[in-house]
Amino acid sequence: xxxxxxxxxxxxxxxxxxxxxxxxxxxxxxxxxxxxxxxxxxxxxxxxxxxxxxxxxxxxxxxxxxxxxxxxxxxxxxxxxxxxxxxxxxxxxxxxxxxxxxxxxxxxxxxxxxxxxxxxxxxxxxxxxxxxxxxxxxxxxxxxxxxxxxxxxxxxxxxxxxxxxxxxxxxxxxxxxxxxxxxxxxxxxxxxxxxxxx
Numbered sequence: 001x002x003x004x005x006x007x008x009x010x011x012x013x014x015x016x017x018x019x020x021x022x023x024x025x026x027x028x029x030x031x032x033x034x035x036x037x038x039x040x041x042x043x044x045x046x047x048x049x050x051x052x053x054x055x056x057x058x059x060x061x062x063x064x065x066x067x068x069x070x071x072x073x074x075x076x077x078x079x080x081x082x083x084x085x086x087x088x089x090x091x092x093x094x095x096x097x098x099x100x101x102x103x104x105x106x107x108x109x110x111x112x113x114x115x116x117x118x119x120x121x122x123x124x125x126x127x128x129x130x131x132x133x134x135x136x137x138x139x140x141x142x143x144x145x146x147x148x149x150x151x152x153x154x155x156x157x158x159x160x161x162x163x164x165x166x167x168x169x170x171x172x173x174x175x176x177x178x179x180x181x182x183x184x185x186x187x188x189x190x191x192x193x194x195x196x197x198x
Contacts, residue, residue, distance in 0.1 A: 004032065004076060007187040010097060010169065011142060014189035017105045018129060018140040020116050030098040031087050034077025039069060047071045050079035053086055104167040104191065110138040122152035126184060136196025138166075143184040153180040159194045167191040 002008045009032065017023045027049055036047040048071045051058030057071055057079030064070065072078040087093035105111065110131040119128030125145035131138045137159075143149050155163065157177035165172060169188040184190060 004034075006094065007169070007185075009094065011144070011187040011189055013098065013101060014140075014167075014169075014191075015127070015142050017101055018111060018142065018189075018191065020111075022112075023105065030095050031084055032077075032082055032094045034072075034082070036070070036072050038072075043069060050083040051085060053080045053083050057083060058085070101167065108138050108166065108191070108193070109133070110136060111140075114138070119154055120152070121149075123149050125149050126151050137194040139163075139192045139194060141182075141184060141190045143186065143188045146186045148186060148188075149184050151182050151184055153182060155180055155194065162193075162195050164193045165190065166193055 002012065026045065028045075028047075031050065033047075033050055035044040037044055039047065047069055048057060048059040048067070050071065055061065056064060056067075057073070059071065059079075060067060073080055075081070084095060087095035090096065108131075110133045114131035114133040114137070116129055116131050119130050119139070119141075121128040121141060125143060125147075126149050127142045127144060128151065129140050131140075139153070141151055153160070153163075153175065155175070160175050160177045160180060163175035165174075168190040169185055172182060172190060175182070175192065182190065
């Protein structure tokens with residue numbers, strides 16, 4: 001649906017993993033597998049996992065005519081282009097990015113159990129959420145637009161002094177007391193911890 005646009009895909013997953021509730025992934029999403037539109041109905045999203053760029057995508061050694069479902073080999077989303085093997089070795093791949101996202105979300109128990117509040121970010125295009133648990137908080141900002149946005153951070157000086165970046169679309173300048181604005185890239189995101197163990 002997002003035409004392989006990595007900035008928009010990553011924003012969508014930042015949103016999925018940072019809103020209240022349990023995030024769910026369907027196999028293949030972690031590498032950006034596309035739908036196999038030659039298959040009918042819901043089967044289009046149930047093609048075999050694309051493990052390698054050779055040997056029927058690493059899914060089976062059987063001849064392709066014996067597969068329960070066919071799988072795309074060519075094109076932008078075929079197993080020759082999109083597969084686990086290729087992405088494991090690329091530190092900037094969607095697979096490795098998704099691993100960091102999942103690890104960060106697991107470390108942010110505040111999102112799962114904390115009281116959440118919507119933040120006034122100074123603009124309608126940025127969704128800001130704050131999750132509070134005794135002694136610490138997680139702040140998440142997701143820019144839903146294709147333009148850069150300035151965000152006002154509603155933090156006390158004490159909170160700003162402990163703000164630690166956890167996950168973001170790029171390297172941001174540290175938050176400092178008295179300087180409570182940040183600029184998010186188009187489709188950018190930034191997760192911060194306030195207080196807590198680190």
